[in-house]
Amino acid sequence: MAKQKYYVIWAGAIPGIYTSWPEAERQVKGFAGARYKSFMTREEAETAYSRGPAAKPAARKPAVAKPARAASTAPAAEINIYCDGACDPNPGQAGTGIAIYRQGALAELWYGLYNPAGTNNTAELLGLHHALEFAKQAIASELSVAIHCDSKYAIDCITTWAFGWKAKGWTRKGGEIKNLSLIQDAHALYLGMADSVQVLHVKGHAGIEGNELADRMSILAVDHKEAALLQYGGTLSTADLLAMRKG
Numbered sequence: 001m002a003k004q005k006y007y008v009i010w011a012g013a014i015p016g017i018y019t020s021w022p023e024a025e026r027q028v029k030g031f032a033g034a035r036y037k038s039f040m041t042r043e044e045a046e047t048a049y050s051r052g053p054a055a056k057p058a059a060r061k062p063a064v065a066k067p068a069r070a071a072s073t074a075p076a077a078e079i080n081i082y083c084d085g086a087c088d089p090n091p092g093q094a095g096t097g098i099a100i101y102r103q104g105a106l107a108e109l110w111y112g113l114y115n116p117a118g119t120n121n122t123a124e125l126l127g128l129h130h131a132l133e134f135a136k137q138a139i140a141s142e143l144s145v146a147i148h149c150d151s152k153y154a155i156d157c158i159t160t161w162a163f164g165w166k167a168k169g170w171t172r173k174g175g176e177i178k179n180l181s182l183i184q185d186a187h188a189l190y191l192g193m194a195d196s197v198q199v200l201h202v203k204g205h206a207g208i209e210g211n212e213l214a215d216r217m218s219i220l221a222v223d224h225k226e227a228a229l230l231q232y233g234g235t236l237s238t239a240d241l242l243a244m245r246k247g
Helices: 021-028 044-050 121-142 153-169 180-192 209-224 239-243
Strands: 008-010 015-018 036-037 079-088 092-103 104-116 146-149 198-201 229-231
Touching: 015 021, 015 044, 015 239, 021 036, 021 092, 036 044, 036 209, 044 146, 044 198, 079 121, 079 209, 092 121, 092 209, 104 121, 121 198, 121 209, 153 180, 153 198, 180 229, 209 229, 209 239
Parallel strands: 079 146, 146 198
Antiparallel strands: 008 015, 008 036, 079 092, 092 104, 104 229
């Protein structure tokens, strides 16, 4: 019996991680500049996907600006949630943004959680916390969910490091645990769905549509000084959204 392979599509019709070659092939066949590679384990595939493809040799033609790529997603997920935090300066005015895709199509944008004295890390932790809240709702409806976050710090705090800190009475060797209450709340939420949600690291500012849109929403939160988390009521035109101020 052939071993299971995982196919990473960095550039294709719908970038993501695929578990069958026919499905992956449909994303790259006829797609100019397609970038993809197979891996033997999901862990290797997720690591490679978050890091992005290896650089190609410089082309002779002058570079041309590319539009944001389609929503990156592990294709098994019916709901894909992107979260991002912004802080300008850092520390300073902070805000959070979230973009939600349903069946590969942009469905909702959220912005807010403004803090006049926040940090980039607090904004990212809040973003991941609320992404988990949205994931909880989707899981209750028996939908598969993947969360995409560009903060390795936030992901590790909530899904990895918190286990060790909790076992030691929420202490860590070498000093205090910064943002402890945020981490505790998000970790408790994560524990209730750890087997039902994928939490993936995505490279920030790399032209991945969902990440870029979450970024725009986080900046909107700062610009509007919006303390609540509100659903964005404006256009869902990707071109118009990407033209907004970015972080």
